[in-house]
Amino acid sequence: MRLNNYILLFFSVSIFLSCSGTHKIPKGDLLYVGHTIDIEKGEESKKTRKQIKSELDGLIRPVPNKSILGMRPEIFFYNLIGEVKKEKGFKYWVKYKLGAEPVLMSKVDLEYNKQVVQNYIENKGFFNAETKADSTRRGKKAKANYTVKLNNQYKIKSVVFPKDSVVLSQEINKLKEKSLLKVGNTYDLEDIKNERVRIDANLKEQGFYYFNENYLLIQVDSTVANHEVDLIVKIKKETPEKAKKQYKINNIFVYPSFNLRRDTIARKKQDTIHYQDLTIIDNKTVFKPFIFDKTLLFNKGDLYNRTTHNLSLNRLITLGTFKFVKNEFQVNDSVKNQLDSYYYLTPLPKKSIQVETLAKTNSANYSGTELNINWSNRNTFKGAELLKISAFAGLEVQVSGQNNGFNVYRFGGDASLIWPRFISPFQMNSGSAYVPNTKASIGYEYQLRTKLYSLKTLNASFGYIWKENERKEHNLNILNIAYTSPNNVSELYQSQIAANPSLQRVIDKQLILGTTYSYTYTNTMEQNRKHNIYFKGGIDLSGNSLGLILGANDYNNPKNILSVPFSQYTKAEVEFRHYLNFDKETKLASRIIIGAGIPYGNSKELPFIKQFFIGGTSSIRAFRARSIGPGTFDGSQNSNSFLPDQSGDIKFEFSTELRGQIYKIVKGAVFVDAGNIWLLNENSDKPGAKFSGKFLNQLAIGTGIGLRFDFDFLVLRTDLAFPLRKPYLPKGQEWVIDDINFGDRSWRKENLIFNLAIGYPF
Template identity: 25%
Template sequence: MSCNASKFVPENKYLLESVKVESDNKELNPAMLQAYVRQKANSKWFSIFKIPLGTYSLAGRDSAKWLNRTLKNIGEKPVVYDTIMADRSVNDLTTAMRNMGYMHATAQIKTKIRGHKIKAIYLLHPGEPYYISSIKYDIKDSVIAKLLVNKNMRSPFKAKLASGSRFTVDELNAERKNITSFLLDNGYYKFHKDYIIFSADSARNSKDINLVLHLLPYRVTSASPDTLHPCYTINKINFLSGDTVRIHLRNSVLRYSTALQEGKPYKSSALQNTYNKFARLQAVRFTNISFREHPDTTLLDCDIQLSTNKPNTLSFQPEGTNTAGDLGAAASLTWENRNLFRGSELFSIQLRGAFEAIKGLEGYQNQNYEEYNIESKLQFPRFLAPFLSNAFKQRSNATSELSLNYNLQNRPEFHRRIFSAAWRYKWNEPRHHLSYRVDLLDLNYVYMPWISATFKHDYLDSVSNRNAILRYNYEDLFIMKIGAGITYNDGINVVRANVETAGNILNGLSRAFGFKKNSNGQYTLFNIAYAQYAKFDFDFTHLLRFDNSNSLAMHLGFGLAWPYGNSTILPFEKRYFSGGANSVRGWSVRELGPGSFKGTDGRIDFINQTGDMKLDMNLEYRTSLFWKFDGAAFIDAGNIWTLRNYAEQPGGQFKINEFYKQIAMAYGVGLRLNFSYFIIRFDMAMKAINPAYETEKEHYAIFHPNLSRDFDFHFAVGLPF
């Protein structure tokens, strides 16, 4: 392909085949400096194949032809080696190394020519790094000097530079930013980092730097005399409407969302916090904050201009569904009010209906599935709880949410009704990339008004099918749980941890007040057995970027749940399942596990193929293809297990000396349509190792692939992890 591309390379020029950056100092990672190379070679799919260049090369020279224009548009033009860009890259690499403390660093370029192609190799010679020996301060403002360096005042300022640390431009800039942020947070409204400069001196033949930090005095103009930097105080805060109508928010909400305070020093962090708080209000479209100086004083008037959204919206969303091959359709209608009590409370009601045509059922009067759902939410943009101080509530960026939901399911086998109610809190710490969720109270009531005689006879009442898991999941049930979750996301690493427990409070009350027990020995509330369990989930994803087009995503997921006390089996909704678009993709949803369990009578059994423990391990190589298309190649591994030995799931119990033999594996490729704000995903996977096997060939499917037996296709929205 690259040979064909040479027809688009001018005479006496070369196609840039590859670019490398190498260092003769092991302490310096050359990958860190790749970004300073101005000219890169043509992109590769999966870091191997130059398919975009090959596509471009297939085009002819006649641009009037539609085929030639199309091939060039979806392909990638050959990168022609540019000596000027190469020289600039050498200079940029040298400057970058010196900014990193390698004061005598140099760089050079070597090229290897073969035919019409050229390889560029940038060689880095960083030398020895320099270190800070001492730091002195020259501050031309007596008040600021006391804030920064007077140790007797116990100033909250914490210097970042220290003797013995590496001498780098990044460290110096970080200290300038550190001092500037501190002063802007202590009333110095007009201070900026250009007032801070450094001078450095090193002895001959020494790698030690003596550093002096200079903080320059304030000047109104370049011709004005030196003075102290002015320290400003907030005088008055005014709320203005950005629309022709008045602001439809209570005054208390406006004050609650304003971190700036009248009579207090100007604080840049309070300004940003104010922007953040108003941005979280659903009723506010945008915010603009400006300051006005009082003449000949250090007083500031603050004007907060707000533009509000329309309070009511109505949306309609159709859906297409595919559950294990059963096709269906759904539609939802949602009404939202963004300012219910004039406090930017978000109130929503969603109505949803779904229909699915079920195939393969025999002996049932109705062959279709219907579901109707009504869900309402009321979200408050603040922390609503007793015994909390107003100062804490104002510092917090939490939201409080009340939700009510009623779900009606009519299947050929049974009818199910689920009522749920929850009160939860959510908040985040953007500076630390953290978000939190606390489910203070979450109630679920599952009611089974009707079960078909056929289903009862075949699965629930038959002597040959005494399945405790099945029976438990078709009985009325009450779940009262509390839970919490934390998420860390810095764009490279994503860590999620969730924990929840149910039934402990009710169990304590049952024992204290002697609640009634049912025939199974379970305590009941309103004649309904309640669930008792503990559940923990952990999820970790790391993204390793090779360049702008290629990355490797590594994922580990683990979950563990234990029924105890009033329960011997987890509720069906809380049990784990494996397979599907976000798990081990060689299997469909609920087709894998637990352990080496082969299903009921060799058939897939969506009830029995669930467990109390889950393990997912995934590697996915992602690459940009062309236009909006991305590609992926992946390897998945994992399974689920039960913690107790259930007769209905032979081979499903977790055993420390056997579980590793029951880890399923799959491999495959994927195509993604990436529109940035959402991704449509198509994944094609093959089984590699099947723990539920009948024959050796089925067990090691990777060596004996069978398309009809081992292939699975998944359609999904969003990335798998």
């Protein structure tokens, strides 16, 4: 036994020494293991010293090999593999992906790092600072040590802007009120750089097209007082004359069928069209002139400004019609201080066809695939209109849940026409970077639920889509029509209706005619933010105008359109998401959903497709789809074998999950979900379903873990979840934490829910 222990100890020490990374260090060299920065205590606050130290840490080079409990696995894997001849394969992956070359002390330039530290702290206003650098050795390891004495930080005594009579100087002087350089603030070179950028950006809004920040000089005078500086804003003497002038827009030329090769090598005779302030040069007259007048925001005689410049370019791009958009300005030699603007536009192919296969997951816990065939015409009526005709066919199955075995087959098609402008009897304009759209659509879908029934749905809509900016989007459907009728209802489904009459609603004929509006705000595209948010709020109104016209006020005697009672209701829903980003791969994602629908007039209840459901792959994952609520009602007591009918008029849902990377494409998550749905009114068939002030005591709660396989083009998500609280259990027994027993087969069968889905839940 003692011999075995010695052998085990020998191998343990060998592995430890190998992982420490020092056994293959070249003779005469040392392993660089990092640095220390000591900022001597002075008059500065502890917070200032701490902040400067943190920022200096990120400037020191090189970065040492990563260390875990004193071991350096990167060096171990690097040394494990000998010479690698190919830049691919398993050996290359181990040596250079898992491993990394040892960072040696001979690669550390102490004098260079000392100068980096000194420059940084001087740029922060510590003009009299002192920096020292040396190194310490311990065995085969070495560390760099930097000592900083800050002394006194200089502050701004005064800021002087140019006051002469030159137009450029006068415009710069107007900007001093919002200057980033404030008297009493500490000196910071970064603030001076940002001030130059700010002044330049403002001058670009005032017609100074050829000016740039490099023509500005901010002199620093540190002799004026004890530890104070004067800052003097000046225009450099070598600034070109044209950079000092304000320019206005003169001629605007548009080349809507520009081809780089044709138009630069062998120009052909082209037609010239004059429309408003535009000169359109197009040898094919592919586009009607008005589209450019509505898209380009400059008018002849306008003072040049960068905002209008960029907005016009963005609007041309978001038309979705042009492959390349190029713009340039040239001085008009015949008119003083005037610019001619040129827009060179290369169109996308007018017609295209696209075939795509999709993987899908829906809220009812169904997963499947869909084949889409899309035909597009990007300039249907020569006004950049987009006509899109699509046909689709798909299959959806439920991996786990009560619908397992009852597959859904879908096929249909739709046609939509999008005008890149507002089509309205009222004057509607948008000056944002995104062209507003008017959209009309019509579609048909046939849905077959095997062994149960089929539904035919015809829908049509007309409305507007517009974005204020990249964060804010509005979607208003003035007219939204949906008509659904059943077919081929099976005897199996009829028998279930006899036992559960509310299932009749699923196959009732439905006519929805109303208006919808939604507003979306998000900054999730800004990857470097600590906090990202997403908000979407919407309202859905149906049957109100018809109700007033036809006098619908009795749902027991509803009014009909084409022999079908029309639905009358108001429904609102808001969703808020928050993402707390710890680093690039780790975040805490949270979501809350609140919704409510109120039927009235011609309707006793919301249409089935408009009601709220909860549970499933992208909801409360510890419960099967649509199997929770309403309220404390236990739907398992009388639900059928294939479709839980647990819907409600009110919904509250909350989820939070911690996401992190496990290995490259594999990401993990730990999550908690909570929520429920309720009815507005009492239902004798569903005791406990009515919403009340005690709704927080009626929440279903679940937790679990998951893996996400991110293939860039597809995210495959797997979640394993189990309930913590079941609202339908007797009072005092709702919490089921004490019942958790992963070793019990019957517990696992009843409580452990596996979810397979496409994409993140939110």
